[in-house]
Amino acid sequence: MAVKFYLDARANKQGEYPIRASFSIKNQKLATSIGISVASEVWNNGTIRSKKYTNSKGITGPEINSTIRKIENHFAQYELELERRPSAEELKAELKIALGNTQEEADQPQPKGRNIFDDLNDFIQEQCIACQWAYATLQVWKTFTHHLEAFGKKIKYEDFNEDGINKFVRHLRVTRELEEKTVQKQFNNLKWFLNWAIRKGYCKEEHINKYRPKFKVLAKPVIFLTKEELLTLYTYQIPLNGTKVKLTDMNGLEYEKTVQEAGALSKT
Numbered sequence: 001m002a003v004k005f006y007l008d009a010r011a012n013k014q015g016e017y018p019i020r021a022s023f024s025i026k027n028q029k030l031a032t033s034i035g036i037s038v039a040s041e042v043w044n045n046g047t048i049r050s051k052k053y054t055n056s057k058g059i060t061g062p063e064i065n066s067t068i069r070k071i072e073n074h075f076a077q078y079e080l081e082l083e084r085r086p087s088a089e090e091l092k093a094e095l096k097i098a099l100g101n102t103q104e105e106a107d108q109p110q111p112k113g114r115n116i117f118d119d120l121n122d123f124i125q126e127q128c129i130a131c132q133w134a135y136a137t138l139q140v141w142k143t144f145t146h147h148l149e150a151f152g153k154k155i156k157y158e159d160f161n162e163d164g165i166n167k168f169v170r171h172l173r174v175t176r177e178l179e180e181k182t183v184q185k186q187f188n189n190l191k192w193f194l195n196w197a198i199r200k201g202y203c204k205e206e207h208i209n210k211y212r213p214k215f216k217v218l219a220k221p222v223i224f225l226t227k228e229e230l231l232t233l234y235t236y237q238i239p240l241n242g243t244k245v246k247l248t249d250m251n252g253l254e255y256e257k258t259v260q261e262a263g264a265l266s267k268t
Contacts, residue, residue: 002075005034005046005068012037014056019043019064021071023091025079030091034071034099036064067099073128074098080138116155116197120145123196144189147176157203160194165211184215 002025007017016037023030042053046068048061055064078094086094124141127133151171152159160168168190172183190208197203225233239245243259 002079003072007038007040007043008033011040015039016055017043019068021095023075023095025075025091026082026085028086028088028091030088032092032095034067034095036067038064069129069132071095071098073125073133076133076135076138077125077128080135080142116157117145117149117153119197119200119202120148120193123193127196141189144186144193147172147186148190150176157194157197157205160190160203160205161207162211165190165207165213169213180216187213187215 002023004022006020006022008020009017011017014037017040018033018035018037020031021034036055036059037057038048038055039053042048042050042061048064050061053061075094075098124138124145128138131137148155151168155164169183169187172178172186173180178186194203194205194208198206239259241259241261244256245259246254246256248254
């Protein structure tokens, strides 16, 4: 995890302890306060355990927990997108953004037009908080973003009609040379994102819900027996009920099982 939370060893005048965050991102470290103090008795491993708690500044336990989660999710996404070692000042600036204490974004002029990748970034950040994504899940969506960019850096929502979706799936299969199971997962990610965009009113193209691609993926693995295994199965004598037998699963691990309904097994 990119950030860990703990209480300062010294209490303030109200007898509360400042919550501190320790960052370690690409070998850059930073330890600083997040600007919130709490009573030590309600603190439990990076979270406030009492929903009824309110600190001296009127901030409730759920609000404090929400702030901590926002910082965690913000820096998980930040670390995922970072391709170099950040400076300590950059980490401080990112913390201000995570806490909403900066006017930097408000002072900047709004872009004249958003593109699909701006919305995809918003989708990832929103779902990361709502679904409490792990770092591995963020990696999955980073990969999806790369596939979408490789398909077309100037694509628009209206490009994802039936023909466009076909081209995207073909791009994954032929150009990216992905396995069929992976192609299916990337298509499902596209569907999830586009449906989110439809609900937000960004996307008017709804072919994604009508399109039914066929993926050559087996729902369950098929296990083929050798000739010797088939003969063993054919000549096997079913033990009596209550007999404990040792079996081996498909991964080669042994386990013990008690025979039940031996008569029924003998008839099959």
